[in-house]
Amino acid sequence: MSVVADRSRVPAGVRTGGQFATEARAEANLTLAAPDPYLDAADEVDEPARPVYSIPASAATEAQARIEKANRRLARAGIEDRFTFELTEPYVTKVGDPPREMFYRDLTLSHPSISYGGWEFVAAVDHLEAGALVRSKPGVELNGWRPEVSECEHCGKVRRRAATYLVEHEDGTRKQVGSSCMTDFLGVKPAGLWALGFDPLEESEDDGWLSGGSYGGDVATENLEVLAVALAVTDGGREYVSRDASMWRGTASTSDAVRDQLFGGGPRESAEQRAERARLAERAQEFLRDGTAEKVLAYAQQMEGEGDYATNMRVLAAGEHVDFKHTALLASAVSGWARDNDRRAVREARAAAYTPGHLAPVKDKVTGHTAVVEKVVPLEAYVYGGEGGSLVIMRASTGHTLKWKASTRQDLSAGDKVTFTGGTVKAHEAYNGQDQTVLTRVKFDVEPAGDDQDGQA
Numbered sequence: 001m002s003v004v005a006d007r008s009r010v011p012a013g014v015r016t017g018g019q020f021a022t023e024a025r026a027e028a029n030l031t032l033a034a035p036d037p038y039l040d041a042a043d044e045v046d047e048p049a050r051p052v053y054s055i056p057a058s059a060a061t062e063a064q065a066r067i068e069k070a071n072r073r074l075a076r077a078g079i080e081d082r083f084t085f086e087l088t089e090p091y092v093t094k095v096g097d098p099p100r101e102m103f104y105r106d107l108t109l110s111h112p113s114i115s116y117g118g119w120e121f122v123a124a125v126d127h128l129e130a131g132a133l134v135r136s137k138p139g140v141e142l143n144g145w146r147p148e149v150s151e152c153e154h155c156g157k158v159r160r161r162a163a164t165y166l167v168e169h170e171d172g173t174r175k176q177v178g179s180s181c182m183t184d185f186l187g188v189k190p191a192g193l194w195a196l197g198f199d200p201l202e203e204s205e206d207d208g209w210l211s212g213g214s215y216g217g218d219v220a221t222e223n224l225e226v227l228a229v230a231l232a233v234t235d236g237g238r239e240y241v242s243r244d245a246s247m248w249r250g251t252a253s254t255s256d257a258v259r260d261q262l263f264g265g266g267p268r269e270s271a272e273q274r275a276e277r278a279r280l281a282e283r284a285q286e287f288l289r290d291g292t293a294e295k296v297l298a299y300a301q302q303m304e305g306e307g308d309y310a311t312n313m314r315v316l317a318a319g320e321h322v323d324f325k326h327t328a329l330l331a332s333a334v335s336g337w338a339r340d341n342d343r344r345a346v347r348e349a350r351a352a353a354y355t356p357g358h359l360a361p362v363k364d365k366v367t368g369h370t371a372v373v374e375k376v377v378p379l380e381a382y383v384y385g386g387e388g389g390s391l392v393i394m395r396a397s398t399g400h401t402l403k404w405k406a407s408t409r410q411d412l413s414a415g416d417k418v419t420f421t422g423g424t425v426k427a428h429e430a431y432n433g434q435d436q437t438v439l440t441r442v443k444f445d446v447e448p449a450g451d452d453q454d455g456q457a
Helices: 057-074 182-186 223-233 243-249 254-263 270-289 292-301 308-318 325-333 333-353
Strands: 031-032 054-056 086-088 091-095 100-110 119-129 132-136 163-169 176-177 370-379 389-396 403-408 418-432 435-447
Touching: 057 086, 057 100, 057 418, 132 254, 132 292, 176 370, 182 243, 223 270, 223 325, 223 333, 243 254, 254 270, 254 325, 270 292, 292 308, 292 333, 308 325, 325 333, 403 418
Parallel strands: 403 435
Antiparallel strands: 031 054, 054 100, 086 100, 091 100, 119 132, 119 163, 163 176, 370 389, 370 418, 389 403, 418 435
């Protein structure tokens, strides 16, 4: 099959010109391509040419419903054969005047396969522009598993597919099955996953189901644009708000804010809303110009981890475009990127402030020295019902790393500056290649906020 993204399109139902026709797309959003004129005659002996329809990606559900209607008619007529279909992965093509990049899919009609029993749905695999995105059922973690090819282990064919499904037998065997084979393979129609069957997709003047439909979800947005907008609405990723957090905070989630900035707007907006939209748009352009969006994209492309989130993120980031449904997932990369940046900055600051060696010899007093708290870690109590202690890591004014394992909880926070009024060096240790001075029986005063005096008391 030719590369569908490079084909010129013809109006719905028109067979002239074939898949390499030079005519511009008409208002209807459907194309029926003729058989490839360059196929060798021998290739058409075993399998007759099948019609291929090009439709907006979100029109697939309606297309599937129309095949189901046709199959019901076949059943009432007592005909055993049924219409089945295959959908390619979404591809980007320019549509309309002025041209706008949209996601389209090609649908090929085929026939049913053999039914099996004892299998259940485990996951759906969307074959996107950049690779496979897995949607597993609740409670199932595939640990980053992705199919190498879009092969259906039911019909045994490797084709460009929009979706395949992972099914598991009661004996533990798993198979990847194409979307057009799933119902026949399982013998049942899993509720809510897809609809089977459709009419031959002819668009009549009465229904206009393609040209009169609304397919905003098919808009293809460049990955860099999504990330730049996400950076703009989250102040560089530092104010990311998840959907769960937005519910108890009573504020908009970042995913909603990104989608509103990308796809919202209109004549009903107030002057203040238009001004804010313009401000965010300019801020997003700044993130594009200074390369920040590219850094976030690189982070997403190389995100560490083998879980589904990290694997799906790498798949999305590897492409050039993302559809409406997946903008929220891609936008969430700014949160992890900003968090990693902050952690890196802290590590670099600590490394710059670090002084090798130890604050004082073992058994020496530390009274009069000052330090800044870097980390406080609560420790579990040794006995049930006990208070527990604290592990306090500090940086002395001399640059030496201090560690104090307190037997009680300490009311300290990172950034607090303390002056020791008591305490002894217990031991000299090393952690991650850095020397640490271990303290015991520490007493201290916390300096008031804003007091920048340094040195010893």
